[in-house]
Amino acid sequence: MLFISFLFGASLASFIASYSFRLVNNYPLTIPQRSYCDNCHSILRWWHLIPIVSFIVLRGQCHYCKQKISLYLPVIELLSGITFAIFFIYEPVHxxxxxxxxxxxxxxxxxxxxxxxxxxxxxxxxxxxxxxxxxxxxxxxxxxxxxxxxxxxxxxxxxxxxxxxxxxxxxxxxxxxxxxxxxxxxxxxxxxxxxxxxxxxxxxxxxxxxxxxxxxxxxxxxxx
Ligand SMILES: [Zn+2]
Known part of the structure; x- marks a missing residue:
């Protein structure tokens, strides 16, 4: 359960980051439904979307256009994952x-x-x-x-x-x-x-x- 809480926290951070990106740049929030590269707009594959792991596997750059991915993303995913995991131990009700x-x-x-x-x-x-x-x-x-x-x-x-x-x-x-x-x-x-x-x-x-x-x-x- 600890790992699931961590994964949930990290995935939530990843989702919020992609939602915020579309919102602040006035891009449609639901089209395309799948996540895409900010630079070349290529639709990302499932293995590009695994929190933290994808950043390491892709060596911090887009699979298609090699644009650098901000370090902010894996750091926030990691922090969010850790925080969720810790809270799960303490008070799952809250x-x-x-x-x-x-x-x-x-x-x-x-x-x-x-x-x-x-x-x-x-x-x-x-x-x-x-x-x-x-x-x-x-x-x-x-x-x-x-x-x-x-x-x-x-x-x-x-x-x-x-x-x-x-x-x-x-x-x-x-x-x-x-x-x-x-x-x-x-x-x-x-x-x-x-x-x-x-x-x-x-x-x-x-x-x-x-x-x-x-x-x-x-x-x-x-x-x-
Ligand atoms: Zn790209």
Missing amino acids: DLIIISFLSSLIFLTYTDFFNHIIYSYSLLGLVPIALLSVPQNYFYNLIFACILAVSLLLFATVTKTLGIGDIEFLFVICLVWGWYQTLLIIQWSSLIMLFAFLFTKKRQLPFIPALAFTTIPCLFIQGC
Whole structure:
């Protein structure tokens, strides 16, 4: 069952990545139904679609046109697979909420990483996790989330470093988890961004992938 959970998590990540790609590029979502190469648009065979394994077998490039496949894909598939496998050991009953939460995180990460777009509706998938948190006072969470959102908006206006999507994400996280976890996520993801900046020297880096990455350990802290 552990392996099936891993495979499910990895396949889900792979599906969300291909859905997000079509959505952000305004390609039809259902035509063609089979997955295809982003570059040469050749329909992929079944053995090109096995999460992680295909990337290794194909040596990180398209079978037909040799276009490089982003390392992001197998990394997200692996992380998603591991997270699902771990959660299966802990609380299989809560899987649906976890699936919704992780699917949203993967989707948000993908659209921000590749196209700097955040679809606000995808944040809704994060909300049900509130049901699994340790009992909290959601009224105080809401007040702090509002204070945080206003402060971040001011910060974003002055420094031009944050996008509205980043602020919306933190608002929702604060609403479901409270101020402590949110500040922890901001602190760790800012550190990741600092390293990413030193490494790439790019000023325009997507923040959501770092936020999502630091959100996952918080799932365990919350004891979901
Ligand atoms: Zn190709």
